[in-house]
Amino acid sequence: MAQRQRMIMAVTGAGGTQVARRVLSALDRDERVEHVDLMVSPSGRKLVAHEFGGTDGDDPARLLLGGDSAKVRALDPDDLAGAPTSGSYPSTSMIVLPAALGVVGRIAQGQANTLIERAADVCLKERRSLVLCVRETPFNLIHLRNMTQVTEAGAVVYPMIPTYYNAPQSVEQLQEEFTARLLGFLGLDQTDYYAWSGDDTPAHQDRAR
Numbered sequence: 001m002a003q004r005q006r007m008i009m010a011v012t013g014a015g016g017t018q019v020a021r022r023v024l025s026a027l028d029r030d031e032r033v034e035h036v037d038l039m040v041s042p043s044g045r046k047l048v049a050h051e052f053g054g055t056d057g058d059d060p061a062r063l064l065l066g067g068d069s070a071k072v073r074a075l076d077p078d079d080l081a082g083a084p085t086s087g088s089y090p091s092t093s094m095i096v097l098p099a100a101l102g103v104v105g106r107i108a109q110g111q112a113n114t115l116i117e118r119a120a121d122v123c124l125k126e127r128r129s130l131v132l133c134v135r136e137t138p139f140n141l142i143h144l145r146n147m148t149q150v151t152e153a154g155a156v157v158y159p160m161i162p163t164y165y166n167a168p169q170s171v172e173q174l175q176e177e178f179t180a181r182l183l184g185f186l187g188l189d190q191t192d193y194y195a196w197s198g199d200d201t202p203a204h205q206d207r208a209r
Contacts, residue, residue, distance in 0.1 A: 004034035008084055008094040010116040013043025014135045016098035016160050017051050021064045022179040028069050039077045039116050077115045084119035093129035101136050101143050108146040130155040166194035
């Protein structure tokens with residue numbers, strides 16, 4: 001049996017927390033995932049509260065999941081003594097979603113001022129998977145250079161760009177498809193997403209197995 005994954009997920013101050021909710025909920029449900037450490041930056045907390053009708057003093061994990069979870073543990077992003085600061089702490093991969101480009105820039109420069117940035121730095125030094133789901137657009141030259149630098153260091157820049165050739169009928173479908181593709185990229189293949197088969201019909205739908 002494959003080893004169950006231990007994930008780190010960070011939510012930072014860029015719009016897109018509806019997708020973060022879908023991803024975190026999927027990780028919480030997935031039996032292949034043993035544990036999730038969640039960190040939400042102060043700006044991320046404000047966005048989560050705004051998008052889900054709470055306050056920035058509420059538990060962001062509960063707001064994102066709509067309740068408690070035995071699998072998801074919320075960590076204080078200002079606590080630089082938190083477990084993910086050490087390479088000896090067991091984790092499989094880290095997702096930053098949404099990833100504010102300011103956070104990407106600090107990761108690119110090795111400025112581990114918060115637990116989020118330090119955890120990302122640890123992933124890079126330990127050669128673990130680090131996926132940065134940037135949302136802002138357009139990119140300026142500084143953004144592009146920072147994204148190049150984190151890519152050269154071993155991270156993957158995975159922009160929050162939806163698919164269109166599967167003819168989505170709603171924003172929810174766009175979010176679901178992005179979530180499925182991201183999880184598949186992390187080795188958590190999903191069974192219900194659009195996969196191109198080479199058929200010339202634009203709306204052709206295959207189900208991944």
